[in-house]
Amino acid sequence: MNARVMCSLPNEQVTEALAKLLELKAQLGTNDGKQTFVLKTPKGTRDYNPKQMAIREKVFSTIINCFKRHGAETIDTPVFELKETLTGKYGEDSKLIYDLKDQGGELLSLRYDLTVPFARYLAMNKITNIKRYHIAKVYRRDNPAMTRGRYREFYQCDFDIAGQYDPMIPDAECLKIVHEIFSELQLGDFVIKVNDRRVLDGMFEVCGVPADKFRTICSAVDKMDKMPWEEVKNEMVAEKGLSPETADKIGEYVQLSGATELADKLLQDDKLSQSKVALEGLADMKQLFEYLTFLGVEDKVVFDLSLARGLDYYTGVIYEAVLVQNQADTQMQQNEHCEPVGVGSVAAGGRYDGLVGMFDPKNRKVPCVGVSIGIERIFSIMEQRMEASEKKIRTTETQVLVATAQKKLLEERMKLVAELWKHGIKAEITYKKNPKLLNQLQYCEETGIPLVAIIGEQELQDGVVKLRVVSTREEVDVARVNLIEEIKKRSCQS
Amino acid sequence: MNARVMCSLPNEQVTEALAKLLELKAQLGTNDGKQTFVLKTPKGTRDYNPKQMAIREKVFSTIINCFKRHGAETIDTPVFELKETLTGKYGEDSKLIYDLKDQGGELLSLRYDLTVPFARYLAMNKITNIKRYHIAKVYRRDNPAMTRGRYREFYQCDFDIAGQYDPMIPDAECLKIVHEIFSELQLGDFVIKVNDRRVLDGMFEVCGVPADKFRTICSAVDKMDKMPWEEVKNEMVAEKGLSPETADKIGEYVQLSGATELADKLLQDDKLSQSKVALEGLADMKQLFEYLTFLGVEDKVVFDLSLARGLDYYTGVIYEAVLVQNQADTQMQQNEHCEPVGVGSVAAGGRYDGLVGMFDPKNRKVPCVGVSIGIERIFSIMEQRMEASEKKIRTTETQVLVATAQKKLLEERMKLVAELWKHGIKAEITYKKNPKLLNQLQYCEETGIPLVAIIGEQELQDGVVKLRVVSTREEVDVARVNLIEEIKKRSCQS
Numbered sequence A, B: 001m002n003a004r005v006m007c008s009l010p011n012e013q014v015t016e017a018l019a020k021l022l023e024l025k026a027q028l029g030t031n032d033g034k035q036t037f038v039l040k041t042p043k044g045t046r047d048y049n050p051k052q053m054a055i056r057e058k059v060f061s062t063i064i065n066c067f068k069r070h071g072a073e074t075i076d077t078p079v080f081e082l083k084e085t086l087t088g089k090y091g092e093d094s095k096l097i098y099d100l101k102d103q104g105g106e107l108l109s110l111r112y113d114l115t116v117p118f119a120r121y122l123a124m125n126k127i128t129n130i131k132r133y134h135i136a137k138v139y140r141r142d143n144p145a146m147t148r149g150r151y152r153e154f155y156q157c158d159f160d161i162a163g164q165y166d167p168m169i170p171d172a173e174c175l176k177i178v179h180e181i182f183s184e185l186q187l188g189d190f191v192i193k194v195n196d197r198r199v200l201d202g203m204f205e206v207c208g209v210p211a212d213k214f215r216t217i218c219s220a221v222d223k224m225d226k227m228p229w230e231e232v233k234n235e236m237v238a239e240k241g242l243s244p245e246t247a248d249k250i251g252e253y254v255q256l257s258g259a260t261e262l263a264d265k266l267l268q269d270d271k272l273s274q275s276k277v278a279l280e281g282l283a284d285m286k287q288l289f290e291y292l293t294f295l296g297v298e299d300k301v302v303f304d305l306s307l308a309r310g311l312d313y314y315t316g317v318i319y320e321a322v323l324v325q326n327q328a329d330t331q332m333q334q335n336e337h338c339e340p341v342g343v344g345s346v347a348a349g350g351r352y353d354g355l356v357g358m359f360d361p362k363n364r365k366v367p368c369v370g371v372s373i374g375i376e377r378i379f380s381i382m383e384q385r386m387e388a389s390e391k392k393i394r395t396t397e398t399q400v401l402v403a404t405a406q407k408k409l410l411e412e413r414m415k416l417v418a419e420l421w422k423h424g425i426k427a428e429i430t431y432k433k434n435p436k437l438l439n440q441l442q443y444c445e446e447t448g449i450p451l452v453a454i455i456g457e458q459e460l461q462d463g464v465v466k467l468r469v470v471s472t473r474e475e476v477d478v479a480r481v482n483l484i485e486e487i488k489k490r491s492c493q494s
Helices: A012-029 A050-069 A091-096 A115-124 A169-185 A197-207 A211-225 A229-239 A244-254 A260-267 A276-294 A327-336 A355-359 A375-389 A410-422 A437-447 A457-462 A480-493 B012-029 B050-069 B091-096 B115-124 B169-185 B197-207 B211-225 B229-239 B244-254 B260-267 B276-294 B327-336 B355-359 B375-389 B410-422 B437-447 B457-462 B480-493
Strands: A080-082 A108-110 A130-139 A153-162 A190-196 A301-304 A317-323 A344-351 A368-373 A400-404 A451-455 A464-469 A475-479 B080-082 B108-110 B130-139 B153-162 B190-196 B301-304 B317-323 B344-351 B368-373 B400-404 B451-455 B464-469 B475-479
Touching: A050 A130, A050 A153, A050 A169, A050 A375, A080 A115, A115 A130, A115 A153, A115 A355, A115 A368, A153 A169, A153 A375, A169 A190, A169 A276, A169 A317, A169 A344, A169 A368, A169 B410, A190 A197, A190 A276, A197 A211, A197 A244, A197 A276, A211 A229, A211 A244, A229 A244, A260 A276, A260 A301, A276 A301, A276 A317, A276 B410, A344 A375, A400 A410, A400 A437, A410 A451, A410 A480, A410 B169, A410 B276, A437 A451, A451 A457, A451 A480, A457 A464, A464 A480, A475 A480, B050 B130, B050 B153, B050 B169, B050 B375, B080 B115, B115 B130, B115 B153, B115 B355, B115 B368, B153 B169, B153 B375, B169 B190, B169 B276, B169 B317, B169 B344, B169 B368, B190 B197, B190 B276, B197 B211, B197 B244, B197 B276, B211 B229, B211 B244, B229 B244, B260 B276, B260 B301, B276 B301, B276 B317, B344 B375, B400 B410, B400 B437, B410 B451, B410 B480, B437 B451, B451 B457, B451 B480, B457 B464, B464 B480, B475 B480
Parallel strands: A190 A301, A400 A451, B190 B301, B400 B451
Antiparallel strands: A080 A108, A130 A153, A153 A368, A190 A317, A317 A344, A344 A368, A451 A464, A464 A475, B080 B108, B130 B153, B153 B368, B190 B317, B317 B344, B344 B368, B451 B464, B464 B475
């Protein structure tokens, strides 16, 4: 499943040129010392610092909880596959695959998505039904606009249901999952567009598109969320050699959107009802909307005939979730002359009933439907929000710092912190023999540690620990024997 | 930190030849159909199935909890680095690095460990102190014995403390962490061997080893846990050109092991006390043992002069945790003519004060000490145990299956399961319009779902749900309004 956004990149060249300049600058800057190499991560990649990791963990946890709530297992596959495993699965995009150097042995490529490895896994292990999620990094030698949260190394977060089941039941659950995740993440309003590969194919057929042009016309249709119909039509006619009449016929359909009543209308449509595949697709679409109503998510789902996802392997229903841009975002976008990350596709997927068969020696099919959550987009939006809100994000979970104002108490600090660890308390000491109290308190302020357990000669003699609340500076003596309990109690409250 | 086990591989060639045969066989087997490619994962890699993932999650959670208890943050870095970032960091092992194909642009290599990327990260971001863990896969073009839990793609699980602190305080915490993790994992008895690069260097110096032979003699000493001293001596003399007298002098030292009293004895040693670096190392070793006593972990730590970890970048204390083999394990080993995975190094690390400076244009040093938990070994042991115990591992967390014995109730099942999801209950339905009750109950047995919520016309009329306990077959009618509460109550009990 590819959940990346296809968006027009007006200033891609500028971004590219800027990156090159920065690289050259970095090289110049490091030539003065003994070091002559560039200190950077590879193009299109980034490190995650502790703050970004904290956000990442939060988002993952929401999504994984949803997958588990729906009874999914998880699997993992290697970061690279035999080159031939990926061959012929991605059409034109195959040029974006990272190959490994031939160092003797097998020819390998980094995975391009998680769907093809999943299909390989099913075929190899002869698995005919499974509900699984897989969260892992994939690799594409693209020229991504990193300011918009796109990278060459990025996470995919896939949920798929494989197995021979009754039509549209697993498909409806995938949409339910998208609905649950984006409701919970609270990134703003969203819409899930659905369509069906068979409806598209039937539509092209009855409009008179030659069979060998289905794919290329499909990718033209896919641009309708970024450009007006007239431009798309122009591309079909001028670039792709369609007659203006055929293009106009397509235009009539692809500007339609609605819900189950649209499926009804199209089932009665003089032309479209001539196509057997279209009728199958439309009947399933009606069924899907019924199930979505039972699951309580029909409010966010739109049957949109212009949705035409690019990947070759889709065979039935396809869908894409987009965040709905609000007024404030639009203004920000105009001010900064760039597309905000909040816009565009945040989840996508569909049914692919033929992919597993491509890996099976006897071409045995395993029907699959799945969805990929556009997790990198979600990270970017969350990061922007955190920065905007200036709310401090904690990157550790430490509950208490064991501290002292006096010298020569390292032994006592070590003994106390070991006692806390033993009882499952998250605790730290500073790594100095004789640290200053002020520095220890400052460390708590900086890292958000809420409590300080202070010991000195007097406390040791009295069998107590001075427990200080960092935020209020309030201090209270707690009997050493009650310390664990007291810390646990206070940690629950906050 | 490299926590892989160095062990002698007598039948490595056999394993290799067998793998080749299997590969050929696989190729032959798939030539009968239309498919002509090999259906496998790349050499030295594997998929993780849901059961293995369940074990993996359990182990990760124990380890991550420990790291968090000690106040660690986490970071992530890309799977590949600029090739030059890795150059000159791994000595002879550099030949095991996976390079990416030159497809235009930068030359890239897959990361070989997490330590060099960590050092690059610190230097690049000018970070002078951090306590972080990093769990991620690393890549080595080795010929691993996969039966012993070794792979070309494998996890590393690193905890490191960077910063200018008082001697041995962070070092002692690293050992404390190893102690906590292996106590909690309950893999059997373990010992943590410690030594110091400076003690080794001082020892070589006073024994008369030429400076340019320190490294190669060091790697001979490192074999002392796999072969008797006489063989190691022979390697030093015959292969590495040391005089027998020099070798014997080394032999006197490297056969010593003990604790703080050994450090005392060596501080008084006529020869060794001539070496300034050795004295520094020994003084720190004494200090370390004192701190380990304060932290309550001195019982498992042994000062072992034969411990000589191979990596170039260590500058001070080094350590390695090994599982102590018990009698039963030994017998299994002899029966199966192979080394059991339970033996050997399960964690390793040390101090590397110079590595970050290698990346800094001005060679500014950031002292570091860290440990790598040998997580793949731990997985293998846990997997073996699970298989041996025949205990069923659940791969999902589903609490309840919404089921029916009657036809035409998909709508009601969907509405009920959606209600459960809404309240955070982990629930499933089967993806059939009219499933048989027996099949639904069987699904629960197979996947370990403890409860079934059964609805039929009667239940719907009465406003109840029949709640069935899978293990006891006991059934009870629960008012629909109380269902959520009842499921939550029962899930807490089990």
